[in-house]
Structure formats: structure tokens, C-alpha cells
Amino acid sequence: MRTQTYKTTYADLVALTPHSSNWAWALIGLLVVASAPLLLGSHGLNILSAIFVMAIGILGLNLLTGVTGQISLGHAGFLLIGAYAQAILTTDYHLPAWLAIFVSGLVAAAASLVVGVPSLRLKGLYLAITTLAFTFIVRHMVLFAEKITRGSEGMAVAPLNLFGYSVKSDMPFFYVALAMLVLFVLMTLNIMRSRIGRAWLAVRDHDIAARAMGINLMHYKLLAFMVSAFYTGVAGSLVALQTRYINVDTFSILISIEALAMIIVGGMGRVHGALLGTVLILLLPELLNFGFSIAGNRFTTLMADRIYEIKGLMYGVVILLFLRLEPEGLAGIWRKVKRFWVQWPLSQ
Amino acid sequence: MRNSIHQWAVGLKKTSVIALALGAGLAGAQDVGVTATEILLGEVQPMSGPASLIGKAGAAGSKLAIAEINAKGGINGRKLRAIYEDDGYVPARAVSAVKKLIDSDKVFALTGTTGSSHMVAMLPTIEEAKIPTIVHMAPNPAVVSPRRPTVFMIGPDYDYAGYVPVNHMIEKMGQKGGKFGILYQDDDFGKALLAGYQKAVKQHGVASVAEIPFKRGAKDFSAEVLNLKEKGVTALYLGTLTTESAAVMGEIKRLGMKPVIGTLWAGQLPPAVKLAAPSGFEYLIPDYYASNYDAPGVKLMELAKKHLSADDYDNFNRYTVSGYVGTIVLAEGIRRCGATVTRTCVVAELNKLKNFSTGGLTGPVSFDNPKAQAVLPIKLFQTDPKNATVKAVTDFIAY
Numbered sequence: 001m002r003t004q005t006y007k008t009t010y011a012d013l014v015a016l017t018p019h020s021s022n023w024a025w026a027l028i029g030l031l032v033v034a035s036a037p038l039l040l041g042s043h044g045l046n047i048l049s050a051i052f053v054m055a056i057g058i059l060g061l062n063l064l065t066g067v068t069g070q071i072s073l074g075h076a077g078f079l080l081i082g083a084y085a086q087a088i089l090t091t092d093y094h095l096p097a098w099l100a101i102f103v104s105g106l107v108a109a110a111a112s113l114v115v116g117v118p119s120l121r122l123k124g125l126y127l128a129i130t131t132l133a134f135t136f137i138v139r140h141m142v143l144f145a146e147k148i149t150r151g152s153e154g155m156a157v158a159p160l161n162l163f164g165y166s167v168k169s170d171m172p173f174f175y176v177a178l179a180m181l182v183l184f185v186l187m188t189l190n191i192m193r194s195r196i197g198r199a200w201l202a203v204r205d206h207d208i209a210a211r212a213m214g215i216n217l218m219h220y221k222l223l224a225f226m227v228s229a230f231y232t233g234v235a236g237s238l239v240a241l242q243t244r245y246i247n248v249d250t251f252s253i254l255i256s257i258e259a260l261a262m263i264i265v266g267g268m269g270r271v272h273g274a275l276l277g278t279v280l281i282l283l284l285p286e287l288l289n290f291g292f293s294i295a296g297n298r299f300t301t302l303m304a305d306r307i308y309e310i311k312g313l314m315y316g317v318v319i320l321l322f323l324r325l326e327p328e329g330l331a332g333i334w335r336k337v338k339r340f341w342v343q344w345p346l347s348q
Numbered sequence: 349m350r351n352s353i354h355q356w357a358v359g360l361k362k363t364s365v366i367a368l369a370l371g372a373g374l375a376g377a378q379d380v381g382v383t384a385t386e387i388l389l390g391e392v393q394p395m396s397g398p399a400s401l402i403g404k405a406g407a408a409g410s411k412l413a414i415a416e417i418n419a420k421g422g423i424n425g426r427k428l429r430a431i432y433e434d435d436g437y438v439p440a441r442a443v444s445a446v447k448k449l450i451d452s453d454k455v456f457a458l459t460g461t462t463g464s465s466h467m468v469a470m471l472p473t474i475e476e477a478k479i480p481t482i483v484h485m486a487p488n489p490a491v492v493s494p495r496r497p498t499v500f501m502i503g504p505d506y507d508y509a510g511y512v513p514v515n516h517m518i519e520k521m522g523q524k525g526g527k528f529g530i531l532y533q534d535d536d537f538g539k540a541l542l543a544g545y546q547k548a549v550k551q552h553g554v555a556s557v558a559e560i561p562f563k564r565g566a567k568d569f570s571a572e573v574l575n576l577k578e579k580g581v582t583a584l585y586l587g588t589l590t591t592e593s594a595a596v597m598g599e600i601k602r603l604g605m606k607p608v609i610g611t612l613w614a615g616q617l618p619p620a621v622k623l624a625a626p627s628g629f630e631y632l633i634p635d636y637y638a639s640n641y642d643a644p645g646v647k648l649m650e651l652a653k654k655h656l657s658a659d660d661y662d663n664f665n666r667y668t669v670s671g672y673v674g675t676i677v678l679a680e681g682i683r684r685c686g687a688t689v690t691r692t693c694v695v696a697e698l699n700k701l702k703n704f705s706t707g708g709l710t711g712p713v714s715f716d717n718p719k720a721q722a723v724l725p726i727k728l729f730q731t732d733p734k735n736a737t738v739k740a741v742t743d744f745i746a747y
Contacts, residue, residue, distance in 0.1 A: 041451040043451040046443075047444065
């Protein structure tokens, strides 16, 4: 049984992990995930890659909504900006694809100022509607700026090229997406333990009190929007690299709502919550397919005919269940299970 | 002793060679997705989202063809089965879905390939897998230019949808001295319709007084229609889809205009006809598939009543005909291969397909051309707004 964690220095308090064994477990987990190509085919790897890519964007949304308390329904817009930036920078400006990934994030971060500035005066529902409007504006701008974006026709995206090797197939892209996710998880954990992360938490918990403590609200709210949009922009560029074709249909408003569902189900403000929420929501259709296939042909047919309705229903049901039964989300369940395991037989 | 061992070794060698040859032969006799009793097909359709009307109907058509073929004993003793994947009309999901069909489900061929941009997104995966594919729903020229060796497309280019109704207005509806106008979506699809329209007006030397583009997603057409009225348009081609067409016609009626109107194939979808019916216009619709209001379509609906679920039957529209035709064309390619069904053989047989009859649901289907595109003849329909139906005004005519 592990005893309670006692921290005696400030360095202990802000350490990336409370125990050195966490690193070992993380490494084992990473090795297990990295060995997925041994078991999964192209489709399975494609789904995992999509989860990794989406998880990067969700980490960004979590920083904004879960950590800083600024609701956003505009992340589909940032995702779209990142994807189009990747396509345009590599196709028209011949920027190396790997460099374009990060530049796309910066482009999205710059665009976030459009909603970041109004966020200084808006809260709650008003901010949600403003960010939602941002997605509509971005989608229409892509359609209107035909000379740059090719309008509704969409754009083919050049594959990623690393060290002279073209990342076209699923397995190499899987590893690229995994590496990017690891990078962004480490970035997020480091941000969370820095002054910036603590300031964001203070803004979320009580912005007036935070200001009284000397936190510049304008600075930190704008920074939250920009960092969040950077993450999502990078995720968008990876979406473009995975699909190798983009148009506005890929970035519907529904993505923003799904993204919110992921952080609610995962557990707001927690890094592992964001990851678990992404995995659960993105795997839901696959789990449903699997469940229905076990249930037999009749249910499979029902699934084929009513997939949209069932999927929509399941999102709603899952979110409702989590809000009602476990408001802390999957992160809360994880915490309870861990406590039970670590403190057994004294756990309750 | 030594001799007997030698004979045994030689015998074993011969047996092994024969067994290997037989094994190789048997392996060659069937391809991925083909067993002794079944051939597995795959479809990616927009079963959810804004285009679910199209996807569900397309899937229903494929189910109908499969049920009919299987009821007759299948193809050379093998039954057909299909797996339908939903892409929600999102290209990224279409790519994921097609990868699942090819990699996990291991389908033999694809018969449903969702919308234009979705198909473009799926093409690299399809080309890489070298899987026989029939594109029957959205005949995007980019699919067959350049030619993809295993991809076959049913349907003429979009410019025919612009040309045929305008040509008919001039020749048969007294618009030789009329003033023509067009509303078209400002993208490749719209420009193809514009090209067909311009070909017709130029060919007949009639006046085109208004060629007005609009952006995709536009909902309000009041300014465009006002422009048409100011130009005195008497014959109008609408390069609009279901809800947009109804919105434009409503606006035209509100401004008291009475032009002759033509639109493209999506105009004959029952919801589109119903939506536009209150405006009272008897607009023209070109199509390379039979309508569910004319004889071959009605016959297919009777078959659908017999083989499909109530839900699938309710989804019946031109895309059901499209799904049905796509599947029977692929089935014909498979049938011609006999007992040895391989992708290579089916592709070779489809390449040779010439004047294949679909029982009046389309003109004859031929892929024996450099693009492997069946440029089908076109039938003209006209709406009856009182009964919210359509009726055929011509037979299938090659233009």
C-alpha cells in the first residue's frame, strides 16, 4: 500500500509527476500503444491516428474551457483554419509539410484573436454564441475566398515528408500522430504547472479574485485563446495530412459540440480526462457497431438505417449519464479506481 | 531399402508439387471477399447528415439489387452480401470508412461511393487497393480523368444537365426568341452546368441575358431573382439543389414572373418536387436514371415493396435507381467471370462491357471507352405541381 503523498518542497509540488513510478507506467503505456501496428490493420490504425490527432485539439479546448473556464463552440473553425493553412502553405507556398504543421498552429492562434478579444467582455452563453458565429464566418470565408482556398471544390493536401520519407500510409502516420500527441501532452502538463497554468485556473475559479491577486485578465484570457487555437490548428493540419483532401464539409459545427462532449465526459480541466474523453467519444460508433454485430443481423440492419439517430442519442445519453452520475467524468472514475487500488485494503 | 526411401522421397516431392499447384490454383480461383458461397461488397454512403436522403436511397437500391440477385440463386452459385458504411457526408469519414471496408471487412468490390468530393478523397485508397469500384451517384469528371484502372463511372458529365433542358426549351417550348438566364453555383459543378447552358444558347443563337453565380450555401436569392426580372428573363436554368430551387421559385412567383424553368437531376427528388410545388412551376428535369413516377421506376418500386423493409421503401428516389443500377452492373462483371471470381477478371470484364441493358432504368451502359465512363442518354421529365409528381416528356436520348 502506498501512503499519502507528502510534499515538503515547492519543487515537489510543481513536479511533472508525483511519483517516479508514473514515468515507468507512462512508458509502458506508450510502448503498448506503439505496438498497436502489430495487432491492428489499416482501419484500426486510421482510427487510432484520428484519436491522437483529435486529442491534440481536445487538449487545447480543455486548456481554454476546462482550465480557464472560457466556453468555446468555435473550435471547428480553428481546426478548419489549421487544415487549410497546411494545404495552402504546402501547395501554394511550398513550405515543408513538417514546418507547415507548426505554422498552421500559429495561423490559427492569430485568428483566435477575433474571438479572444470579445471574450474579455463576454461570458457563458454569450461567449458560446460568439465562438459559434466564428465557425460560421470561417466556413463562409473559405467558400468566398475561392482563389486561395479553391472554394467548395476543396483541396488536395501534399503528404508529410520526413527525412526524405513520404508519410503516406497508415503506419508511419500513426507514429507521427502519436509522437505529436506525446509532445503536446508534455507541453500541456508543463503549462499547467507553470505560472500561466495557475493563473488560468484562478481566472476560471473567480476572475475578480484573480485580478485582485495581480493576474492580468486580458493577457491571460487572450493567451488561453491563442494557445488553445494553436493546439487545434496543429490538430487541423494533421487532419489534413491524414485525409490528404479537405473541404468545408469536414469541419461542421458538430465537431465543436463533439469536442465539448469529449472534455465533459473526460473530466473538465484534466489532461488525462481530455485524452480519455476523446478515446471514448471517438470509439463510441465503433463500440456500437461491435455491440450491434454481436447482437445479430436484425440489430445490424437497424444500425445501418438509424445510425445517425442512434449515434446522436448515444452522445446525449453518455453525457447525461456522466453529468448525473459522475460529474468529474472519466478522470473522476480513474481517480477513484486508482485510490481504491493504491490504498487497498484501507480504501473505501 | 535405399530404393524404397528414394521412391518415397520422389513420391513425396511429386505430391507436394501437385498439392502446391492445387493450392495455388484454388487460391487463384477466388479473391479477397469471395468464398465458395458468398461475394462481399462494400458501400460508403451518407446515411446521416445533410445528404442522408441520397445515401439511404442509394443503399436501398443496392439492397434491392442484391435481394433480387440472391432470390434468383446468386451469381454462379454465390450469394451477394454488402456492408454499408456511413460517412455523414464528411470526406474525412469517407476515407476512414473505405479503409475499414477494404482492410477490416475485406470486401471484394465497392458499389457506392458517396458524393463528389468524398470520392476524390477516397480515390488514393481505392487506387492503392486496386479494388473494382462503380461510381454511380455523383459523376465527377475528376474521378475518371486521369483514368483509374479499377474505377468505373456511370453517368454523363454535369454539362449535359445544363444543355438538355435549355435545348428542349428552345426546340419544343417556343423559346426561340426568348431571353435566357442561368443561376449557377460558383464552383466546378456550377461551371460545368454553365458550360452546358452556354453550349445550348450558342448552338441555337438565342440571347443569354443573365448568367448569375451564387456561393454554395446561399439561402436568400432575392437579389439574384430581382436581377433576372430586370433583365426580362423568359427562360431560366436553375443550377440549384433541392431547397435552393424551391427558394428561387418561391421568389420568382412572389415577383410575378412566369419564366419557363429547367433544373438538374436532383430536381426530381420527391421532397424537392413537393417543396417547389406551391410555386406552381412545371419545371423541366433531365435525368439519366428513370424516375419513380414513370413505368420502369414504378416497376422497380413494386420490386422494392417485395424485397425492402418499410424504411428502405420509404427512402425510394432516383438514387435508389442509381444504387440498383450500380450493383447490377457490377454483378454483370462478376457473372461474366464465371466460377473464378477475381478482381483482375471483374475489372477486365467491366472494361469490355458494352450496351448492357438495365431494363429501361437507364440507357445502355458501356465502359468500353478510354475513361471507362458510361455517358448515358438523358430523359427529360416535367413536374406536375398540382399532384407534386413528375412525368416523362421524352425517352432516353443520347445528346
